[in-house]
Amino acid sequence: MRKLIEYFIKYPVNGNIILVLILIFGYFGLSSMMTTFFPEMESRVALVQVMYPGASPEEVEEGVILKIENNLKGLSGIERISSISNENTGTVTVEIQKGFDIGKVLQDIKNAVDRINSFPVDMEPPVIFLSEMRDFTISLALKGDVSLKILKKYAQKIETDLLALDGISKLTIDGYPNEEISIRFKEDALDAYNLTLDQVVRAIQADNLNMTGGMIKGVDEELLVRAYSKKYTADDLKPTVIKATSDGRIVRLGDVATVTDTWEESPSKTYFNGVRSVVITVNKTISEDLLAISAKVRGYVDEFNVKDSPVELSIVRDGAVILRARIDLLTSNGMFGATLVLVFLALFLNMRLALWVALGIPVSFMGMFMIAGMIGLTINVMSLFGMILVVGILVDDGIVIAENIFSHHERGKSNLIAAIDGTMEVLPAVFSAIMTTVVVFAIFFFLDGRMGEFMSDMAFVVISTLLFSLVEGGFILPAHIAHSKALSKTLKPNKVEIIMGHFLQNLRDKVYKPILEYSIKHKTIALAVITVLLFTVFGAIKGGFIRTTFFPFIDRDNITISIEMDAGTPADITEQRLRVIEEATWIVNQQFKEERKDHLDIVTSVQLSVGPSTHAGSIKIVLLDGESRNLPTFSITSALRKQVGPILGAQKVSYGVGGNFGMPVSISLLGNDFNELQSAKEKLKADLSELSAIKDIVDNDQQGLREVKITLKDKAYLLGLNLRDVVSKVRQGFFGMEVQRLQRGLDEVKVWVNYGQDDRSSIGKLENMKIRMNDGREIPLKEIATFQMERGILGINHLDGKREVRVEAEMTNPTASVTDVMSDIKTNVIPEILTHYPSVSVSYEGQSRQSAKMGASVARVFPIILILMLSIIVFTFRSFAQTLIIFLMLPLGFIGVGLGHFIHNNAISALSAYGILALVGIMVNDALVLVTTFNNLIKEGMPFIEAVKTAALSRFRAILLTSLTTIAGLGPLILEKSLQAQFLIPMAISVAYGLLIATLITLVILPVSIVIMNDLKRLLIRMWTGVWPTPESVEPAYKELQEQI
Secondary structure (H helix, E strand, O other): OOOHHHHHHHHHHHHHHHHHHHHHHHHHHHHOEEOOOOOOOOOOOOEEEEEEEOOHHHHHHHHHHHHHHHHOOOOEEEEEEEEEEOOOOOEEEEEEEEOOHHHHHHHHHHHHHOOOOOOOOOOOOEEEEEOOOOOOEEEEEEEEEOOHHHHHHHHHHHHHHOOOOOOOOOOEOOOOOOOEEEEEEEEEHHHHHHOOHHHHHHHHHHHOOOEEEEEEEOOOOOOEEEEEOOOOOOOOOOOOOOEEEEOOOOOEEEHHEEEEEEOOOOOOOEEEEOOOEEEEEEEEEEOOOOOHHHHHHHHHHHHHHHHOEEEEEEEEHHHHHHHHHHHHHHHHHHHHHHHHHHHHHHOOHHHHHHHHOHHHHHHHHHHHHHHHHHHOOEOHHHHHHHHHHHHHOOOOOOOOOOHHHHHHHHHHOOOHHHHHHHHHHHHHHHHHHHHHHHHHHHHHHHHHHHHHHHHHHHHHHHHHHHHHHHHHHHHHHHHHHHHHHHHHHEEEEEEEHHHHHHHHHHHHHHHHHHHHHHHHHHHHHHHHHHHHHHHHHHHHHOOOOOEEOOOOOOOEEEEEEEEEEOOOOOOOHHHHHHHHHHHHHHHHHHHHHHOOOOOOEEEEEEEEEEOOOEEEEEEEEEOOOOOHOOOOOHHHHHHHHHHHOOOEEEEEEEEEEOOOOOOOEEEEEEEEOHHHHHHHHHHHHHHHOOOEEEEHHHHHHHEEEEEEEEEEHHHHOOOOOOHHHHHHHHHHHOOOOEEEEEEOOOOOEEEEEEEEEEHOOOHHHHHHOEEEOOOOOOOEHHEEEEEEEEEEOOOEEEOOOEEEEEEEEOOOOOOOOOOHHHHHHHOOOOOHHHHHOOOOOEEEEEEEHHHHHHHHHHHHHHHHHHHHHHHHHHHOOOOOHHHHHHHHHHHHHHHHHHHHHHHOOOOEEEHHHHHHHHHHHHHHHHHHHHHHHHHHHOOOOOOHHHHHHHHHOOOHHHHHHHHHHHHHHHHHHHHOOOHOOOOOOHHHHHHHHHHHHHHHHHHHHHHHHHHHHHHHHHHHHHHOOOOOOOOOOOHHHHHHHHHHH
């Protein structure tokens, strides 16, 4: 290694070539990086979707879902299976374990489903696919004083145009149902012509087709025989011949039915700021750039609105605005932090040395960009935070090496020799320090849960940047210092350097030195003070003075209010209830507007949507951007809830601002006893409603439509009828039958046959429905069947094979401690429920599950990380005792973590824990440098106590400066008041405040611990041999020196 360092110092041009190459290729890598909001993640969720027309949720569950779930059991690579059975449809969701081949597991799922041969006959083939990760990019509202059909045509034209743009592949359109050709019969008309719906369907299918009849092979020419009889519109279908009577009459479809081109009966309405609209939402896939898509769509919108057309295209919400705000915020904080780092370097080091050390910042970042561009890393919130975090750390090795080279030069060595000796002396410690930091950050690659996956980008940024800083600090920096004027004897310090030199010297000699000497002399007091501080912090956490939570609250610029009325509620009534919320939104907006000095609207737009069922709908509110708004979303939702008040007939109302990590309170009740599940759910909801810390308590076990249960009388069986025959005829009239599907332009249009609205508008119509016998007789349904009214089930949920009822709630104050609330629920609510309902079990979902997954993965990986760190330090010191000292120092950094969160009134969260992990690696760095210096002094023959003090005093400036640069790099982010930055602040607090206390620990407690360890080793030898050894003789460095002699 010495030869290699000598080579680069002797020939600095080689180092400069490497530097230039890193800068050039780093620029190309940076140019190729895409921009996303959060790190891109490959989907690990497979879906099995089934359509079973006319089936109830119970039928879907028994006939389809249970069979699929049973066949999927035991497949390797599956983490969990959940499902929902609804009217006519069912979906099985399969979560794939991390580390397994997703393609192989997906194929295994397909094979398992394909092996099932007992699906119901009427069920459509199951669709199995991998859920694609799509991130919201931008949404548009198309509105105008035109019909819905015209709006649809414009929307489809816009869809075609946008998909033709490079880089856009996914978009959805909402605001209108699918088109269909509706054939509505009156029962009287069918009776008049002695027709059944079956006969009508067969007649249409037999006539409405294109068909080839073969070839006429003539002598001179071959002719193709073909019939073109397919009709694509309602008017064209009306002349279709349904029946020809014996007296020569032709019965056509238009004679017995009302045939219209219309919309499906499923509701799908969207209003933008009160105007009927079609909403187009553009999403991005994992391989597309959010900012680029947004720019192209905005350009298209501008071009579209310039055209003279009866419709207007408006931007509802643009994810790029939020992303750009976050990027600008983090970039400005990062630049400010980097500037502070440079200022501290210039103040505490020789100015020229500071510039050469600072050069490591752009070189290291460009090296990272060079690799990041090749592996597909994106510029996102987490990678930018990694850059902010590492900007102060990456100069640490440069500071230590530059400061040591300068120290050797002050001893009278030449520039080259000082550069070589100074680098070689601290390079092992610097290498070990960086490797321990790399090892600690490597843990983020193995964390489970959504937050854990987010952290991998940050870890890559930190690790790759530090490795390039090691290359720059070990080979390029010494050459620059050796051949610069930084070591010139004629160079006189400027006034700032003189002032800071005196300040540092006074700080070291008049403040730090007396504290150090007192602590070494009174070791017990020093340890007692730091131990009391540690337990005080733990006590403050236990007592609630320092709050804890699972995940930090991430403020947003949009609010979604969802509502579910009683099942069966007409769409018009649901829309009326949504209108109440919409009006309240504008009232609240006016209230806040009047209170603001700038009188800006906090609400920019409101989107009202009815669907996907008649009893459900939502209000999507887009707010003024967070920087201008300066008002958290939960304050707005609280005002909205108060303004709206109770909503008549609403089973479920949620004023949510959304979340990336699940609901704060989410509890799944599992079991196969439906009655006990229902009772347990009601008990849980009642108990949760008494907790003031939570609000919007909802569950996924909503009541379904009121059902008319048909039971056959004995008379039906005497007439030769059975339940299948009767209900099939009822189904034909009241549900309908799909005759055909026609491709009409871009639309797949169903041809649907059933009774007209009047003939299925009441129970009386059902009772009087005629059931046609094989001999032609017609009997009213009420004569052969009885009817009973019951409330049905909207959907049946399963989790890992058991029926599931999930109860969820939002926090009243999103910044409050979720951990405390969940602990209260687990201790005081759940045990009583499990006691009363023994067949019920509990699974904690949402944030609790994400936190548990993360904690379990940390528990698996952290011991391995500790062993690797231990090995690196032992290899460096060749001493288990000194390694043990450093490891015992690590928990003390938590004092600063707790203190920092208390000062800033932030809850300790998962991000705080990540900051603690990062802190561990940084703490080891300073300790390694001090202990290495101590060992070198022992080898030089210095007495033990003097070596301890000298090592601490000589490394004071380097340790102080490395800590200050890291803290300075994070300082602007910690002090940031922007709502957009709040969720990252806990991690910055953990590192900065933890390092602040860690600096004190390294400079004071570490020397004290070295002395205590020395005393313990001497005591053990005294107890074994009866002779007190000298303090120096028990140190590993002294033993190595003796072995060399």
